[in-house]
Amino acid sequence: MSDTYPVPLLPLAQLFARDVPGLAGPMGADVLQVLWCPFSAHGDLATPGIHLKWRNSSEIGDPLAEPPLTAVVGDDEYVPEPCVLHPESATEHEYIGLLDGDLQERVYRWEDGQAETDDFEGDEPPRYQTDLSTAPGWKLGGYATWETSGPYQVVCTCGSPMKPLLAIASTEWEDETLSWVPVEDQHLRDEPEANTPTRVSVGRDGSLTVFACPADPTHAHRITLQ
Template identity: 80%
Template sequence: MVGDDEYVPEPCILHPEPVTEHEYIGLLDPGLQERIYGWEDGQAEADDFEDAEPPRYQTDLSTAPGWKIGGYATWETSDPYEVVCDCGTPMNPLLTIASTEWEDETISWTPVEDRHLAEESEANTPTRVTVGRDGSLSIFTCPSNPTHAHQITLQ
């Protein structure tokens, strides 16, 4: 007995795919952040995107939304911080459980085969799991000793 149906995944088919994502912008070197903001400003001024929004680092290239193994953690509701094991070792994301599979602000992470469904909320939540207030739960592990206690973040 789980106690709440919102924590029990709806049976669905899993189609894993490798993606390349990048660290949350707030954890990057300040000089690199400035270069990224400059690139975004240049994209916004370009006429190459006519009806579409130009890509942005945080929503289009950084942390991928949805359920994932590994990758980078998102820090959408708090300032970013390093998750550290009791032994002092920085921890790595093991698993992220998300309320949605893609972001409403951009289609860049929406699978090509699902883009025609992008406006349907049912398509964006195939597991029917809601984490917190439509957020993401990341589970972190210690890379130096997998028997050390896991830690979680809720964003």
């Protein structure tokens, strides 16, 4: 099979504006479909090439009973496990490296004070970066994490600072971020693979963030991999 052989894109997510407050597309579009090519060589930063498709739900006909699937993939971890999304809101805060120096110092003093108490009965006391700031897992909007590269501004070709649209993550939580485990999954938090419901993995078990232009959602998106 040659490198130019046509390979169907794999669907990652379908999001309706009615279910996601703040999700805004081009005029008349109320559905965002996220797809990718299951080969790292076809995307940026050694990731599958991501495609964003905005559509009008009133113009969509009946879905195919058996959608086309690619016969080959670059990695099985690029094939998502089918699931239904149940969006819920969560409050998070900016990555600590983007806080001003005085506020960072206040955070560190607070963490030191937490560590000196005996209120956690063997559990680790909460820390800003892992428990309170950028939520792990798949998410829409919010703040981006910068664990690998350190923070930098993502800018559109039009000059507008871009904002996180979608985070695609290898895991929904880690051992050090149990505060983010959904309430309905608390009983599963110690079960193997309970934190990988989509079975998708990006980078070295990291997180890929898709950035979009707030001035015009049709402008080309950009990604970061952490």
